[in-house]
Amino acid sequence: MWNRFPDAILFAGGTEHLHLQGQRLVHLSGMVLFLDKLDDIQKITRTERYLELGAMVRLSTIRSLGKAVPEILVQCLEHLADPYIREIATIGGNIACNGDLNAPFLALDAQYEVRSGASTRWISYSRLFSPKSMLEPQTLLSRIRIPLGQWNYHRYNKFESPIIGDRASVCVIIARIEKDMIVDIRLVITASDRYFRNREHERILAGKHLPISQQDFYSFIDHWKESLSKSDFRSFVQKNIIDFLESNLLELCD
Numbered sequence: 060m061w062n063r064f065p066d067a068i069l070f071a072g073g074t075e076h077l078h079l080q081g082q083r084l085v086h087l088s089g090m091v092l093f094l095d096k097l098d099d100i101q102k103i104t105r106t107e108r109y110l111e112l113g114a115m116v117r118l119s120t121i122r123s124l125g126k127a128v129p130e131i132l133v134q135c136l137e138h139l140a141d142p143y144i145r146e147i148a149t150i151g152g153n154i155a156c157n158g159d160l161n162a163p164f165l166a167l168d169a170q171y172e173v174r175s176g177a178s179t180r181w182i183s184y185s186r187l188f189s190p191k192s193m194l195e196p197q198t199l200l201s202r203i204r205i206p207l208g209q210w211n212y213h214r215y216n217k218f219e220s221p222i223i224g225d226r227a228s229v230c231v232i233i234a235r236i237e238k239d240m241i242v243d244i245r246l247v248i249t250a251s252d253r254y255f256r257n258r259e260h261e262r263i264l265a266g267k268h269l270p271i272s273q274q275d276f277y278s279f280i281d282h283w284k285e286s287l288s289k290s291d292f293r294s295f296v297q298k299n300i301i302d303f304l305e306s307n308l309l310e311l312c313d
């Protein structure tokens with residue numbers, strides 16, 4: 060279809076396309092390719108190691124998969140739009156428009172399958188500068204694969220922006236804590252088309268016994284402050300992120 064109609068756009072649930080279009084007749088530019096009838100990208104597969112979701116899986120369906128879904132993803136879904144939008148919106152559409160789900164997917168080291176007319180390839184999310192960068196023109200996001208880790212600590216927050224047109228910032232922390240030791244920890248912040256994850260910062264806490272010492276806690280926070288000050292996150296976003304980290308990680312301190 061893209062060979063015949065190079066400017067055609069993809070339409071999944073349509074909630075982003077129609078967002079902020081309050082008038083009676085909605086506007087969609089050019090030819091629209093409706094993905095609803097493509098069975099291949101509606102499937103859900105679960106193995107012992109991962110959960111795989113077709114791009115056209117509705118957000119409400121993910122929620123109904125119960126324990127198969129990582130808790131941090133559940134928390135993020137609960138704060139995404141409202142139940143009516145979640146009935147219609149799809150996972151592929153959310154990722155493609157830099158939606159909230161990119162934060163948990165990045166933390167969980169998810170992978171995406173993207174297809175163009177010529178090729179099909181898997182991309183590790185963590186390799187991308189921004190989620191949108193994987194979707195070149197005439198590319199279909201077809202599946203997402205989420206590794207099922209043993210995460211037993213999850214913290215989530217979302218900050219709406221006072222600036223019109225800015226997307227909310229989403230902050231997530233996941234960790235695996237065993238016998239009072241932080242075996243693995245990941246922290247991800249997304250805001251509009253930018254995200255932040257720093258494995259060196261994570262290593263300050265990984266391997267540490269609980270409670271975390273004051274020294275490790277402040278070293279961790281100082282590293283984040285320094286990195287954020289060099290980032291292009293807005294200053295109020297930086298402040299919200301630090302508040303989020305401090306308030307959540309303090310509960311792990313002595």
Ligand SMILES: Cc1cc2nc3c(=O)[nH]c(=O)nc-3n(C[C@H](O)[C@H](O)[C@H](O)COP(=O)(O)OP(=O)(O)OC[C@H]3O[C@@H](n4cnc5c(N)ncnc54)[C@H](O)[C@@H]3O)c2cc1C
Nearest residue numbers: 071072073074075076140148149151152153155158159200
């Ligand atoms: C009232 C309201 C509240 C909202 N609140 C939130 C919120 O809290 N958090 C949030 O993240 N979003 C929010 N949204 C935005 C949007 O609804 C969601 O991000 C939704 O998940 C988009 O999915 P969709 O299937 O409706 O995408 P669509 O509108 O169909 O498509 C969105 C974009 O993705 C592209 N696309 C869709 N599927 C694919 C695919 N498989 N491969 C490649 N490109 C694709 C489309 O071409 C389009 O550019 C809100 C929208 C509304 C209307």
